[in-house]
Amino acid sequence: MLSLKKYLTEGLLQFTILLSLIGVRVDVDTYLTSQLPPLREIILGPSSAYTQTQFHNLRNTLDGYGIHPKSIDLDNYFTARRLLSQVRALDRFQVPTTEVNAWLVHRDPEGSVSGSQPNSGLALESSSGLQDVTGPDNGVRESETEQGFGEDLEDLGAVAPPVSGDLTKEDIDLIDILWRQDIDLGAGREVFDYSHRQKEQDVEKELRDGGEQDTWAGEGAEALARNLLVDGETGESFPAQFPADISSITEAVPGESEPPDLQNNLLSPLLTGTESPFDLEQQWQDLMSIMEMQAMEVNTSASEILYNTPSGDPLSTNYSLAPNTPINQNVSLHQASLGGCGQDFLLFSPEVESLPVASSSTLLPLVPSNSTSLNSTFGSTNLTGLFFPPQLNGTANDTAGPELPDPLGGLLDEAMLDEISLMDLAIEEGFNPVQASQLEEEFDSDSGLSLDSSHSPSSLSSSEGSSSSSSSSSSSSSASSSASSSFSEEGAVGYSSDSETLDLEEAEGAVGYQPEYSKFCRMSYQDPAQLSCLPYLEHVGHNHTYNMAPSALDSADLPPPSALKKGSKEKQADFLDKQMSRDEHRARAMKIPFTNDKIINLPVEEFNELLSKYQLSEAQLSLIRDIRRRGKNKMAAQNCRKRKLDTILNLERDVEDLQRDKARLLREKVEFLRSLRQMKQKVQSLYQEVFGRLRDENGRPYSPSQYALQYAGDGSVLLIPRTMADQQARRQERKPKDRRK
DNA sequence: GCAGCCTGTCATTCC
DNA sequence: TCGGAATGACAGGCT
Numbered sequence: 001m002l003s004l005k006k007y008l009t010e011g012l013l014q015f016t017i018l019l020s021l022i023g024v025r026v027d028v029d030t031y032l033t034s035q036l037p038p039l040r041e042i043i044l045g046p047s048s049a050y051t052q053t054q055f056h057n058l059r060n061t062l063d064g065y066g067i068h069p070k071s072i073d074l075d076n077y078f079t080a081r082r083l084l085s086q087v088r089a090l091d092r093f094q095v096p097t098t099e100v101n102a103w104l105v106h107r108d109p110e111g112s113v114s115g116s117q118p119n120s121g122l123a124l125e126s127s128s129g130l131q132d133v134t135g136p137d138n139g140v141r142e143s144e145t146e147q148g149f150g151e152d153l154e155d156l157g158a159v160a161p162p163v164s165g166d167l168t169k170e171d172i173d174l175i176d177i178l179w180r181q182d183i184d185l186g187a188g189r190e191v192f193d194y195s196h197r198q199k200e201q202d203v204e205k206e207l208r209d210g211g212e213q214d215t216w217a218g219e220g221a222e223a224l225a226r227n228l229l230v231d232g233e234t235g236e237s238f239p240a241q242f243p244a245d246i247s248s249i250t251e252a253v254p255g256e257s258e259p260p261d262l263q264n265n266l267l268s269p270l271l272t273g274t275e276s277p278f279d280l281e282q283q284w285q286d287l288m289s290i291m292e293m294q295a296m297e298v299n300t301s302a303s304e305i306l307y308n309t310p311s312g313d314p315l316s317t318n319y320s321l322a323p324n325t326p327i328n329q330n331v332s333l334h335q336a337s338l339g340g341c342g343q344d345f346l347l348f349s350p351e352v353e354s355l356p357v358a359s360s361s362t363l364l365p366l367v368p369s370n371s372t373s374l375n376s377t378f379g380s381t382n383l384t385g386l387f388f389p390p391q392l393n394g395t396a397n398d399t400a401g402p403e404l405p406d407p408l409g410g411l412l413d414e415a416m417l418d419e420i421s422l423m424d425l426a427i428e429e430g431f432n433p434v435q436a437s438q439l440e441e442e443f444d445s446d447s448g449l450s451l452d453s454s455h456s457p458s459s460l461s462s463s464e465g466s467s468s469s470s471s472s473s474s475s476s477s478s479a480s481s482s483a484s485s486s487f488s489e490e491g492a493v494g495y496s497s498d499s500e501t502l503d504l505e506e507a508e509g510a511v512g513y514q515p516e517y518s519k520f521c522r523m524s525y526q527d528p529a530q531l532s533c534l535p536y537l538e539h540v541g542h543n544h545t546y547n548m549a550p551s552a553l554d555s556a557d558l559p560p561p562s563a564l565k566k567g568s569k570e571k572q573a574d575f576l577d578k579q580m581s582r583d584e585h586r587a588r589a590m591k592i593p594f595t596n597d598k599i600i601n602l603p604v605e606e607f608n609e610l611l612s613k614y615q616l617s618e619a620q621l622s623l624i625r626d627i628r629r630r631g632k633n634k635m636a637a638q639n640c641r642k643r644k645l646d647t648i649l650n651l652e653r654d655v656e657d658l659q660r661d662k663a664r665l666l667r668e669k670v671e672f673l674r675s676l677r678q679m680k681q682k683v684q685s686l687y688q689e690v691f692g693r694l695r696d697e698n699g700r701p702y703s704p705s706q707y708a709l710q711y712a713g714d715g716s717v718l719l720i721p722r723t724m725a726d727q728q729a730r731r732q733e734r735k736p737k738d739r740r741k
Numbered sequence: 742g743c744a745g746c747c748t749g750t751c752a753t754t755c756c
Numbered sequence: 757t758c759g760g761a762a763t764g765a766c767a768g769g770c771t
Contacts, residue, residue: 581749582749629750629751630749630750630751633749633750633751634748634749634750637748637749637750638748638749641747641748
């Protein structure tokens with residue numbers, strides 16, 4: 001079995017190197033840590049966290065992963081892995097998703113490709129990127145876009161050395177090292193030659209692509225080559241001029257585009273950041289804040305249009321939402337219905353802006369509410385009272401004019417109440433206060449309900465969260481930080497919450513134990529319970545040789561053969577002495593006739609039998625029992641710490657999952673609100689149309705202040721007096737309140 | 742020299 | 757009652 005593991009491990013490593021050299025990206029870590037128990041267990045062995053398996057011994061006897069943490073070979077091992085990652089990085093380069101999306105926004109209105117654009121080929125290759133950006137689930141699709149982008153880059157043959165095969169000295173050295181390492185694998189030097197690869201890729205491109213696409217790809221590759229910088233350490237390429245381009249692009253595209261582009265415009269400023277594209281929540285916050293700002297602008301302009309029209313319409317003058325403003329101004333139904341939610345409505349539905357404002361003058365007048373309460377804004381509380389708005393908190397004034405019904409007020413009312421409860425939940429949970437405050441503002445603007453978060457008991461956590469969210473780290477990371485910081489008080493596992501920016505290179509090169517390891521696991525969303533996502537880090541720095549038999553020690557920890565040749569027997573004895581634990585020294589001093597491994601790991605019965613076979617003194621028996629107790633306790637402590645770390649990591653993962661769920665639910669909620677408001681407007685329009693066509697016996701229209709339409713349960717629409725409608729509306733208002741009590 | 746981390750060990754509790 | 761697992765606390769070594 002061990003030989004099989006060794007064979008597979010070495011074979012996979014070599015195969016991976018070969019694939020990487022020929023441009024195929026193989027992520028071994030993914031396979032090692034994915035849910036593939038057979039392969040994973042073949043390579044790594046079964047998880048030993050909860051068993052008495054001597055995982056230390058097992059690992060210490062394996063090649064590759066079995067290098068002793070204090071062995072000199074460890075350096076070579078890490079060097080090999082680092083070089084492997086560098087080789088992988090040669091055939092791909094990472095561009096932040098942000099640039100891609102922003103470029104697509106720029107390219108769309110142009111409809112053509114400018115050769116002067118440095119990354120034109122990239123953008124045109126990822127033709128689906130535009131749809132991704134405008135899709136409803138931008139946050140999630142962003143990562144998909146990035147992935148696709150990376151594939152496109154690989155298709156383009158974007159390799160690291162940028163200009164005409166001119167290699168830096170580090171590149172040449174690296175290639176030489178790799179070449180020497182892989183010469184026995186049959187990989188010739190031409191594999192590393194950039195110009196050679198470039199030629200091959202050009203030929204491939206010609207074969208693969210045709211026509212215009214080919215032209216784009218060629219231009220893109222050339223543009224890439226002209227604008228790429230090469231990281232001296234990783235060999236990764238990155239665009240040199242993207243940030244400037246992006247700024248110009250985003251500035252060049254004003255908010256005058258079509259609605260789908262509007263969303264792009266909303267997103268593009270977000271995407272110019274350098275934070276992780278996977279941080280949905282951070283982007284969500286930014287999106288919300290930007291939407292807030294844009295909505296404020298839109299509202300300002302819209303209100304100017306609505307309320308400052310020179311038509312002399314009495315509806316459009318002196319309208320104010322200030323609480324103390326007299327309520328006897330007239331305002332159109334359209335205005336009033338949108339007034340409460342207009343901010344978001346306009347915000348999320350840019351097409352609404354195109355609705356004819358002038359039509360508002362033809363709408364029925366209504367009495368605006370001076371109340372900022374939720375119910376007053378959204379009217380009655382269920383659908384049966386759809387066309388039956390209440391007298392808003394008694395502030396409606398018949399003399400002030402007809403009252404506006406709020407057909408979907410009930411729906412919005414409940415929706416808003418749900419949102420507010422969600423808000424409370426978010427605040428109580430210490431959810432991102434920025435997001436919460438933005439939602440709060442949204443609800444304030446919508447419902448007029450004031451949520452004073454400063455008086456909330458969660459203000460402390462909010463402040464903490466805000467400080468973390470203002471940093472470059474993701475909000476999920478901030479939550480992780482909070483979670484981990486609470487655990488770090490234990491101090492036993494050495495778990496810290498800082499330095500979230502650890503990257504793969506550092507993780508691979510790290511020799512430390514938990515901090516680097518745990519962060520990397522968390523960043524890669526791998527199952528921390530397995531504690532095997534970085535097996536070569538798992539045991540690094542540990543010396544779990546306590547319960548190893550001397551033979552195992554000999555095989556695992558002997559110095560290299562060269563050292564043996566030079567060293568004398570004394571040196572070897574010293575080395576073994578140093579490797580022995582205190583209890584082993586004691587056992588040897590007391591001349592215990594069996595190994596500590598037996599003492600510790602034998603079952604009780606066999607252990608007692610073993611003791612009975614020998615004539616041992618009381619001191620020897622005492623020592624043996626101490627050794628057994630300490631040995632078992634040592635393993636127990638190791639398992640305990642491991643379990644504790646697993647628990648922390650699992651909790652962290654759960655927190656991240658919950659945050660993702662919460663962000664998704666918030667997105668869905670916003671979508672629902674948007675559609676709800678659209679429905680509301682449609683129903684209002686229908687209401688006005690129907691009501692406006694109604695005539696009494698004399699052929700005169702009914703007064704909206706005296707009559708209202710009521711939507712009956714059987715689908716019919718009744719015209720009833722306003723007073724009756726108000727009574728019914730009040731009754732329906734009380735019902736949900738009673739229910740809540 | 743100090744701080745932080747890792748590991749071993751002890752004491753205690755619980756099963 | 758014994759054996760052993762689990763765990764908090766502490767100390768020592770290492771970086």
